[in-house]
Amino acid sequence: MNILASLQPQLCDKFETQAFDLKRDDLAQVIVEKKIWRAVMDYLKEEAGFVTLLTITCTDWIEEERFELNYIFAHETKRCDLMLSFSIARDGESVQTLTDRWPQAEVMERDLHEMFGIVFEGHPNLASFALENWHHTPPLRREFDTLAFVNEHFEFRKGREENVDVKAEAKRLRALKKAKAQAEAEAKKEKGADDADE
Amino acid sequence: MKEGFLIEQERLEHEAAASLKSSGLINDIIRYFRKKSIFVLAYGTGCGAIEMPPTFTSRYDAERFGIRGAATPRQADVIVVSGYLSFKTLRRIIHTYEQMASPKYVIALGSCTINGGMYWDSYNTIKQLDKYIPVDMYANGCMPRPEALLEAFIALQKKIENDEEPSGWERYLENIEWYRQNQRAVLGEDIKPAYEADWYTEGR
Ligand code: SF4
Numbered sequence: 001m002n003i004l005a006s007l008q009p010q011l012c013d014k015f016e017t018q019a020f021d022l023k024r025d026d027l028a029q030v031i032v033e034k035k036i037w038r039a040v041m042d043y044l045k046e047e048a049g050f051v052t053l054l055t056i057t058c059t060d061w062i063e064e065e066r067f068e069l070n071y072i073f074a075h076e077t078k079r080c081d082l083m084l085s086f087s088i089a090r091d092g093e094s095v096q097t098l099t100d101r102w103p104q105a106e107v108m109e110r111d112l113h114e115m116f117g118i119v120f121e122g123h124p125n126l127a128s129f130a131l132e133n134w135h136h137t138p139p140l141r142r143e144f145d146t147l148a149f150v151n152e153h154f155e156f157r158k159g160r161e162e163n164v165d166v167k168a169e170a171k172r173l174r175a176l177k178k179a180k181a182q183a184e185a186e187a188k189k190e191k192g193a194d195d196a197d198e
Numbered sequence: 199m200k201e202g203f204l205i206e207q208e209r210l211e212h213e214a215a216a217s218l219k220s221s222g223l224i225n226d227i228i229r230y231f232r233k234k235s236i237f238v239l240a241y242g243t244g245c246g247a248i249e250m251p252p253t254f255t256s257r258y259d260a261e262r263f264g265i266r267g268a269a270t271p272r273q274a275d276v277i278v279v280s281g282y283l284s285f286k287t288l289r290r291i292i293h294t295y296e297q298m299a300s301p302k303y304v305i306a307l308g309s310c311t312i313n314g315g316m317y318w319d320s321y322n323t324i325k326q327l328d329k330y331i332p333v334d335m336y337a338n339g340c341m342p343r344p345e346a347l348l349e350a351f352i353a354l355q356k357k358i359e360n361d362e363e364p365s366g367w368e369r370y371l372e373n374i375e376w377y378r379q380n381q382r383a384v385l386g387e388d389i390k391p392a393y394e395a396d397w398y399t400e401g402r
Contacts, residue, residue, distance in 0.1 A: 095342055128299075132285060133285070139322070144321075146319055149321050150319050153384065155325070155326070156326075157325070157326055
C-alpha cells in the first residue's frame, strides 16, 4: 500500500493537522499549527521514516500577512516526499532552528534569513550568505520592488543611436518582402499573358 | 595543404602585423614580447567561464598566439571577466585586479558586462563593468563563442603593439578616485584592499 496514504490516518489521529493534501502518489503536504510542528517533525523522523531534510522554502502570503514555511522531507527507503508546512507572522515572529536535528539546515536557514528576514532561534551563525553588506529590505519579500531598486542604484548605458524597435523593423521588412514577391508574381503573370498573345 | 586553423591564424596575424606602427627598436621589441606572452588568469565569474576551457585547450588552442593560463593573479597579465558580476564577485574581482602586476588588461566577455544583459533588472548584479574596473576589450554576445574570445585577444594584442591610447591600468591609476567612488556606491565603505599603496596616493 502507498506509504503516504497509510500515513494520513495515523498522523491525523495523533496530531491536530489542519490539512493533509495528497498531491501525488509520491508527494503530500501536511499543514499544521506552529506550536506542534516540532512534535510532528519528530514523529515523521523517528516513526514514519522521513529521515532526510531536502530543503526549506518560504512562501510569502503578503495579502494574509503571513509567511508559510515548508520543510520538505524524503523517505528512508520508499520513493516519496512529504512537505510539512506552517505559518508565521510576516514580522517579528521567530522560528526554532532545525540545526540540532539536521546540520544541513544551517545554510538553508541562513539563506531564508537573508532573503526573507526570518529569524531562527538558536542558529549558530546568521551572518550574510550570498549577499554581502545588504542593508535594504530582504530581496525576496514581496514588498521589495526590484525594478525601483535597480533604477535607483544603477545607471543604464545608452542604446545605440541607430537603435530600432526590433518588432516594428521586422514587420516593416516582412511587408517589403511580401510586396516585392507580389510585384514579381504580377510581372510574371503579365509576361505569361504576353507570351500567350504572341 | 594548410589546415583551416592555420589559415585563420595567418589571417589574424597578418591583420595584426599590417596595422603596426613602429616606435623605436627597443620599444618594438618590448611590445613584441609583451604581446606574444599573454598570461590569462584562470578565474571565471558568470556563465561565460565555460567558453574559456575550449579556447585554451586543443580545439581552439590559444597558445598558438602566445596566450595561456596563469595560476595566480600576480603572474597574470589579463583577467577575463566572463559574464555577470554579483556584488560579492565584484569585490573579489577588484581585489584580484589590484593584485595583478601592471601592465595588465581586462577583457569583458558577454553582454552582461556591457549593459547588464539579461540580468538588467536583477538587484544583485552590476550593469556596467567599466564603471568599476577599466575594460580594455569587450567581446559581445550571449554568450560569445571561443572564436569571438580569440578575436578579442588578437585585438588586444594589436592594441598592445600599437600602444595608441592609455591602456586600462593607466586609466585606473589616473582616475582611481572616480573608480573608488563607484565601487563604494555598490559595495559599501569597506572595500578591500584597504591599504593606501604608493600608486594610490602618488597622483594626488
Ligand atoms: S552575457 Fe549571457 S552567457 Fe554571458 S554571463 Fe550574461 S547571461 Fe550568461
